[in-house]
Every structure is written in C-alpha cells, then in structure tokens.
Amino acid sequence: xxxxxxxxxxxxxxxxxxxxxxxxxxxxxxxxxxxxxxxxxxxxxxxxxxxxxxxxxxxxxxxxxxxxxxxxxxxxxxxxxxxxxxxxxxxxxxxxxxxxxxxxxxxxxxxxxxxxxxxxxxxxxxxxxxxxxxxxxxxxxxxxxxxxxxxxxxxxxxxxxxxxxxxxxxxxxxxxxxxxxxxxxxxxxxxx
Amino acid sequence: xxxxxxxxxxxxxxxxxxxxxxxxxxxxxxxxxxxxxxxxxxxxxxxxxxxxxxxxxxxxxxxxxxxxxxxxxxxxxxxxxxxxxxxxxxxxxxxxxxxxxxxxxxxxxxxxxxxxxxxxxxxxxxxxxxxxxxxxxxxxxxxxxxxxxxxxxxxxxxxxxxxxxxxxxxxxxxxxxxxxxxxxxxxxxxxxxxxxxxxxxxxxxxxxxxxxxxxxxxxxxxxxxxxxxxxxxxxxxxxxxxxxxxxxxxxxxxxxxxxxxxxxxxxxxxxxxxxxxxxxxxxxxxxxxxxxxxxxxxxxxxxxxxxxxxxxxxxxxxxxxxxxxxxxxxxxxxxxxxxxxxxxxxxxxxxxxxxxxxxxxxxxxxxxxxxxxxxxxxxxxxxxxxxxxxxxxxxx
Numbered sequence: 001x002x003x004x005x006x007x008x009x010x011x012x013x014x015x016x017x018x019x020x021x022x023x024x025x026x027x028x029x030x031x032x033x034x035x036x037x038x039x040x041x042x043x044x045x046x047x048x049x050x051x052x053x054x055x056x057x058x059x060x061x062x063x064x065x066x067x068x069x070x071x072x073x074x075x076x077x078x079x080x081x082x083x084x085x086x087x088x089x090x091x092x093x094x095x096x097x098x099x100x101x102x103x104x105x106x107x108x109x110x111x112x113x114x115x116x117x118x119x120x121x122x123x124x125x126x127x128x129x130x131x132x133x134x135x136x137x138x139x140x141x142x143x144x145x146x147x148x149x150x151x152x153x154x155x156x157x158x159x160x161x162x163x164x165x166x167x168x169x170x171x172x173x174x175x176x177x178x179x180x181x182x183x184x185x186x187x188x189x190x191x192x
Numbered sequence: 193x194x195x196x197x198x199x200x201x202x203x204x205x206x207x208x209x210x211x212x213x214x215x216x217x218x219x220x221x222x223x224x225x226x227x228x229x230x231x232x233x234x235x236x237x238x239x240x241x242x243x244x245x246x247x248x249x250x251x252x253x254x255x256x257x258x259x260x261x262x263x264x265x266x267x268x269x270x271x272x273x274x275x276x277x278x279x280x281x282x283x284x285x286x287x288x289x290x291x292x293x294x295x296x297x298x299x300x301x302x303x304x305x306x307x308x309x310x311x312x313x314x315x316x317x318x319x320x321x322x323x324x325x326x327x328x329x330x331x332x333x334x335x336x337x338x339x340x341x342x343x344x345x346x347x348x349x350x351x352x353x354x355x356x357x358x359x360x361x362x363x364x365x366x367x368x369x370x371x372x373x374x375x376x377x378x379x380x381x382x383x384x385x386x387x388x389x390x391x392x393x394x395x396x397x398x399x400x401x402x403x404x405x406x407x408x409x410x411x412x413x414x415x416x417x418x419x420x421x422x423x424x425x426x427x428x429x430x431x432x433x434x435x436x437x438x439x440x441x442x443x444x445x446x447x448x449x450x451x452x453x454x455x456x457x458x459x460x461x462x463x464x465x466x467x468x469x470x471x472x473x474x475x476x477x478x479x480x481x482x483x484x485x486x487x488x489x490x491x492x493x494x495x496x497x498x499x500x501x502x503x504x505x506x507x508x509x510x511x512x513x514x515x516x517x518x519x520x521x522x523x524x525x526x527x528x529x530x531x532x533x534x535x536x537x538x539x540x541x542x543x544x545x546x547x548x549x550x551x552x553x554x555x556x557x558x559x560x561x562x563x564x565x566x567x568x569x570x571x572x573x574x575x576x577x578x579x580x581x582x583x584x585x586x587x588x
Contacts, residue, residue, distance in 0.1 A: 025198060034370050035198060035369070036367055036368065036369055038362075038366055038368065039362075041309065041310070061369070062331075062469050062470055063467050063470050063554065064331070064360075064364070064367070064463040064467050065551050065552055065554065066551045068553065
C-alpha cells in the first residue's frame with residue numbers, strides 16, 4: 001500500500017472538522033478511491049480541540065487506528081499551533097495547511113522543527129465575505145485539494161457539488177454559497 | 193448488482209435494517225449507537241419502510257418491546273451500546289429462553305465504571321452467557337453483511353435464537369469507508385417473509401409463551417437452548433455460503449490469515465484484526481512466519497475450527513478487549529484454552545488491550561509478535577505483568 005495517503009485534521013468543536021474530513025472522503029470516493037474518514041472523539045463541546053483523519057488509497061484500507069505519521073496536516077484553528085503539537089509525526093517531505101491571516105513564511109516561523117512545505121489560507125475573510133458567517137471547514141477542504149494535488153480541481157468541484165447537494169438535500173440554498181467559498185479558496189491558497 | 197457506496201458502520205446498519213423492512217424497531221439512544229435509530233426513524237418518517245418505530249424510555253423497555261412484538265409474530269430489531277446493553281441484561285436472557293429470533297446491533301463501548309464513551313468489548317463480553325448468538329465485524333462491510341445474514345440465522349428453524357451483531361464503537365460505527373450494498377429487492381428475497389411456527393397473534397394455534405418453568409422442566413429447556421446454539425455452528429456456515437453465492441463475499445465463523453506455516457499466531461476479534469493483517473504482511477515480507485485468526489462468531493464459539501486451524505504454532509497470543517477481571521485472563525483467552533482442552537502442545541498467552549478506547553496501533557501488534565519471538569527463544573518476556581496474562585500498551 002505504498003500509495004496510501006494519510007491526513008490529520010486539527011480543529012475545534014463547532015468548526016465542522018468532522019464534516020470536512022467526511023466530505024474529503026466523499027469527493028475521493030467519487031473518483032474511485034478507497035477512503036476512510038473518521039473523527040477522534042473527546043468530550044463533545046464547542047471549542048474543545050478535535051482531531052479527525054483521512055486515509056486514501058487505490059487498494060482496500062485495512063488498518064483501523066489513528067494516524068501517527070501523516071503525510072499532510074490541516075490546522076483549521078490557528079490557535080492550535082501554540083497549544084497542540086500539530087507537526088508531530090508529520091513526514092519530512094509532507095506539508096501543512098494552516099487557516100491564518102499570516103503569510104506562509106510567518107506561519108512557518110511559528111512551527112517547531114518542521115522543514116516541509118507550509119500553506120496558508122485566510123478562511124475567515126473568505127467565509128465572512130461570501131456567507132456572512134465564519135465556517136472555516138470549506139476553505140480548508142479546498143486548501144487540502146490545492147496542497148495535495150490529489151485530484152484535478154475541476155473534478156473536485158463537480159464531486160463536491162454532488163456531495164453538498166446530498167448533504168444539504170433539505171436546505172439546497174446552502175449549496176451555492178459554499179461552492180462560491182470553495183472556488184475562491186482554491187484561488188487564495190498560498191504556499192512555500 | 194452491488195451498489196458501491198461510502199458509509200459509516202452506523203449508516204450501513206440502518207441501511208440494512210431499512211432494506212429488510214423490519215416489522216418493528218424499538219430503541220432508546222445511547223452513544224455510539226444513537227445514529228442507527230436516528231437514521232432509521234427518518235426512513236420511517238419518509239415512508240421508505242413501513243416499520244413500526246417504537247421510541248421507548250429505556251433500553252430495558254426497548255428489549256421488552258422487541259420481545260413482545262417478536263412473540264406476537266413481528267420481525268423486530270434494536271440497537272444499543274455499553275450501559276444500554278447492561279440495562280437490557282435481564283431481558284436478554286428472556287428473549288433467548290423464549291426462542292425469539294430478535295436481532296440487535298451492538299455498537300461496542302466500554303461499560304461505565306469509571307465513565308467512558310469509547311470502544312472496548314466489555315459490554316458484549318458481559319452478555320456472552322445470555323444465550324444470544326454474537327457475531328463481530330472487522331469493518332463497515334462486515335457490519336452490513338453480518339446484519340443481513342443474521343436475520344436468516346436467527347430465524348432458522350434449527351436455531352431460533354436472538355443475534356447480537358457487534359461492531360467496534362466509533363472505530364467502525366463512526367468511520368466512513370467504502371462499502372458494497374445489495375439491491376433492496378435482493379435483500380428482501382434473501383431474508384424472505386417472516387413466518388414463525390408459533391406466535392401469539394395466531395388465532396388458529398393458541399400458545400403460552402414464557403410461563404413458569406418448574407424444576408421438572410427448566411433443565412431440559414436449557415439443554416434445548418444449548419443444542420440450538422451447537423446446531424447454529426452449521427447453520428451459520430450454510431447461510432454464509434448462500435450469501436456468498438449472492439454477493440461473492442464468502443465468510444466463515446473464523447477467518448485465518450497467513451497461518452499455514454505460522455510459528456507465531458495472534459487470535460483476536462473486531463476492527464484490530466485489520467490492523468494486525470497489515471503487520472502480518474510487513475513481517476511476512478521479512479520472512480517471519482506469523483499469522484492471525486480472527487473470530488467472527490464469538491457465540492457460538494467455533495472451538496473445533498480454531499483447534500484445527502492451530503496446526504503447529506510454537507506460541508499463540510489471544511487478545512482480549514475486555515478485562516474480565518477473573519484473575520486468570522480475559523474471556524476470549526478462557527474460551528480458546530477451553531477449546532484446546534489442555535492439549536495444545538504449545539504456549540498460549542493472553543493480552544488485555546484497547547481498553548476504554550486506548551488506540552490499537554500497528555506498533556502494538558508488532559510488540560506482541562516481538563514478545564512471542566522472545567517466548568520462542570526462551571528469553572525473559574518484556575511483556576507487562578504476569579507470565580501468561582499480559583497487558584498491551586499499559587502505562588506504568
């Protein structure tokens with residue numbers, strides 16, 4: 001299973017971290033991949049640190065543990081850079097995506113002992129500009145696609161629209177705004 | 193024929209119940225099984241099934257309602273976890289003694305004391321002597337397939353026992369994975385129409401169910417239950433084969449993985465079997481003779497199959513995700529030792545692991561295989577605690 005791709009998400013309760021991980025599994029499933037998407041549950045309350053995981057492979061995935069040496073990390077809440085060891089186990093040739101207003105160089109200086117690539121996205125500005133509310137998970141999902149290049153962006157846009165339409169079957173008006181957020185996010189990811 | 197989808201274990205279970213169009217579901221929510229009645233009640237509300245959904249006020253009532261409705265002649269189901277299963281305990285014995293083929297999704301979780309919502313097998317293992325068939329799943333696909341097959345197993349005339357279909361809480365229940373679903377019409381023709389020989393709403397053949405059983409009869413009735421459990425060993429295989437012809441997915445009461453010439457073998461059940469297979473592959477690529485036996489049917493216990501599968505290992509480790517608190521090791525260890533009847537000819541050790549959601553990593557399984565090599569080499573074991581009764585990933 002050399003093609004196994006492992007992603008770890010760090011966020012806070014209420015930010016839609018689990019939803020983002022499950023939607024990532026969804027869009028890759030539509031592309032014919034084997035996927036896993038699962039949260040690591042702690043006390044369920046708003047604001048508590050939350051971790052979620054994705055595995056993606058061309059073969060059946062049999063391992064059922066958390067991920068300790070991810071290829072990629074997504075930090076949905078930048079305050080976690082100080083309180084959680086977000087680069088722990090992250091592979092040297094891996095990459096990290098951080099939701100922050102900082103540039104990648106500035107963000108990198110906050111990470112201890114990490115030599116890999118750093119990507120940033122200002123999810124707050126994008127989300128509030130378009131939706132009028134702060135939901136960081138959709139910009140981060142788009143950022144993950146940009147960072148990992150694991151699927152063609154046009155295919156991603158088609159697949160995520162299908163997923164969102166299914167998820168918001170009873171609230172279809174939410175699909176369009178989220179699609180705008182995702183499209184703009186793909187343009188605004190910065191990386192070094 | 194199969195429909196490719198990606199679902200969590202809970203979603204796949206609710207989907208299986210919907211596809212079978214169960215007559216009655218009675219449930220009370222408890223983490224991590226809550227999503228099953230939650231999703232199923234939406235199917236009912238949206239008219240996708242004509243199931244009677246009974247939102248009861250406790251798990252004791254959920255099982256009582258299932259007993260009542262199944263006795264009346266309705267195919268009934270429920271779902272629960274942890275303390276919910278513990279609260280049903282009294283009624284579990286009554287369901288099996290009345291020979292009612294109820295099915296229940298058991299989403300395994302630690303039983304409280306102290307409080308913990310995460311996965312281990314202390315709930316299922318505390319129910320092992322209740323006369324219920326108990327099947328464990330490694331992943332979402334097995335959780336889905338097991339549920340559909342279990343309805344047939346439960347209702348088979350040689351069995352007529354309730355079945356508990358177990359999957360690991362959160363690890364399987366809340367993980368979205370690829371799964372191949374069956375067409376609804378195929379499932380409905382596989383499970384068929386429920387036609388019990390005896391049921392309370394039959395005006396042509398009046399029967400009493402669950403009356404007082406004096407000393408002159410109870411022992412014989414228990415023996416009949418025991419015989420049904422013994423007979424279910426063959427019936428399970430028969431139903432599995434029929435399901436295999438339909439789906440191409442063939443199962444057995446145990447699954448062996450690379451044990452043919454294995455010197456070191458791990459026996460375990462549930463989601464960690466998948467993790468252990470990865471480790472076996474890694475060690476096999478280095479020429480190490482290791483393998484695993486995954487127990488799918490814990491009740492009935494497939495002792496004969498395990499005995500035959502253990503051809504000539506040098507050492508075997510049995511992993512228990514429940515302490516058992518017996519002073520001599522966990523419940524699966526006791527069963528494996530009983531199955532070998534003291535004539536193993538090789539060393540058998542026990543590991544308590546994964547208690548209260550302690551994550552089970554590939555590194556942990558590597559540690560077990562390394563310990564077993566030390567056992568073969570006659571080195572002093574680095575394993576935690578006593579010689580044959582050990583702990584995995586215990587902090588000291």
